[in-house]
Structures are given as C-alpha cells and as structure tokens.
Amino acid sequence: MVKYLVVFIVGPAGSGKSTFTSSFKDWLLSQSTPASTINLDPAVEYLDYDPDIDIREYVFVRDVIEKYNLGPNGAIIASVDLAVEHLDKVQAAMEDLPEGYVLVDTPGQMEIFAYRQSGTYIVSELCSSSSLCAAVFMVDASIATQPYNFLSQLFLSASMYYRLRLPLTVAVNKIDVLEDMEKNRLLNWLSDVESMENELEFASNVDRVFTKRVLRLLSDFMEVVPFVPVSAKTKENFEQVYFYLQQIYRGGEDFE
Numbered sequence: 001m002v003k004y005l006v007v008f009i010v011g012p013a014g015s016g017k018s019t020f021t022s023s024f025k026d027w028l029l030s031q032s033t034p035a036s037t038i039n040l041d042p043a044v045e046y047l048d049y050d051p052d053i054d055i056r057e058y059v060f061v062r063d064v065i066e067k068y069n070l071g072p073n074g075a076i077i078a079s080v081d082l083a084v085e086h087l088d089k090v091q092a093a094m095e096d097l098p099e100g101y102v103l104v105d106t107p108g109q110m111e112i113f114a115y116r117q118s119g120t121y122i123v124s125e126l127c128s129s130s131s132l133c134a135a136v137f138m139v140d141a142s143i144a145t146q147p148y149n150f151l152s153q154l155f156l157s158a159s160m161y162y163r164l165r166l167p168l169t170v171a172v173n174k175i176d177v178l179e180d181m182e183k184n185r186l187l188n189w190l191s192d193v194e195s196m197e198n199e200l201e202f203a204s205n206v207d208r209v210f211t212k213r214v215l216r217l218l219s220d221f222m223e224v225v226p227f228v229p230v231s232a233k234t235k236e237n238f239e240q241v242y243f244y245l246q247q248i249y250r251g252g253e254d255f256e
C-alpha cells in the first residue's frame, strides 16, 4: 500500500519554493487532503511555516561555518553532504506522518542540491517502498517575461527532469505580479511554445535555424511535462497542480 506521495519542490533561488510548500500544504488541508512538510534546506534562516520535519535540527549551515571554518558557499555544500548522514532520522520521523502528501522544500541553491551526488541520493532514499515520488519545478514568472529568459528556464526544468528522473510538473509561479498583457503572452507561450518564434527572431541574435530546433525540442518536452501557471501567494491554479500530482498518487481519485 502506497502511504505517501513525496513531492520535492525544486527550483532556482527565490523562485518561491518555501512559499509554495507552505501555501500548497494549507490548500491541500483545506481540501481535506492530508499533507505534511519537510524542510531539507540546512541554510535557510527564516521559514514562514513550521515544517513537520526540519533538517536544521541535525545540520545548520551556521554551525557548519563555525565548526569547519568554511565560507558560505562551501558551508552550504558541506551541509547538504552532511544531511545524508542524518537521513535515517528523517526517515524515522516520516513514519509518524499521516498518510497523504509530503511536501519537501529543497535547498535554495538548486545546483547544490540537484547536481551533487548527495542531492540525488537524498531523493532516492526518501522514495521508499511505501512512497511514490514526484517533483514540482518552480519557475519565477516575473523573470520569464522575455522569450529568451522563458526558454532558459524551460531548459533548466528539462535538465532537472533528467537529473531527478521523477514525474515532473512545472509551476510557473508569481503570476499575480504580471500585468494582464504579460500574463496573456506567457499563457500563449505555455499553450504553444512555437508561438515565440517571431519574437525570438527579433529579441536575440541566436541563429534562426537553431532557434527553430530548440523550440521544437521544448515543444516536445512540454507534451510530456505539464506546465501550470500559479501564484504561491494567492493559490491560483493550485487545483491544476493537484490534478497532475493526484494522477500519480491515486490515478486521479480524490482522498475519501
């Protein structure tokens, strides 16, 4: 029996991982869907939610800086590596969580978590036999309003898809801050990535044939991975994120 859907919330620094973790948990609970949270970021100083399990109880970056006399970046790398040694405690604490969604807020510096061996090891260890696993990749819509910025964010999400090898949903976050025109343009790109072709031609000096190929590739990627425009602040479109996650968890059936 699958007890948990463990959802790793990943994305670049400042994309809204912690805000989404907190507000999506609240939204799930408001829909009578049990949900818990794990903070896996040993470097975060302040969280505006109270995680059910917190890696900082075992590893905290400030202690690592002092103990090993490291600079901030080295200490974050060391902290994520050290977190591996405490996974058994995280797993033991997970046993006490209620059946349902477990939202895992990951370290702010995505590259340290996702591209180091310790990060993928943590993911594989938390995906035990009693869990299914998925990931939500957060894109900051406010820095994706230009076609080439948007494309580079898509590449990041595709890279994460290969790195984590988990069913992925891309949440294009902070749509509440966009002007109506920007929002409509973004929605248009999401429904038809090739609609960017003309805009890209004018906006960048990248080779046109190459651009066409890139767009085709990304359009294929978007057929495999759902993209949902959301606001972690206003909870807009959370039901769509739930829809995709619930397909993985219960084949689309709601909790009873």
Ligand code: GTP
Pocket: 011, 012, 013, 014, 015, 016, 017, 018, 019, 020, 041, 044, 107, 108, 109, 173, 174, 175, 176, 177, 230, 231, 232, 233, 234
């Ligand atoms: P790090 O872990 O530090 O990398 O950040 P994060 O990815 O966890 O992002 P966080 O949730 O801390 O959000 C970063 C900033 O964006 C904060 O000021 C949030 O209040 C803001 N923010 C997050 N989501 C939204 C959103 O949907 N709309 C708006 N307007 N602001 C948001």
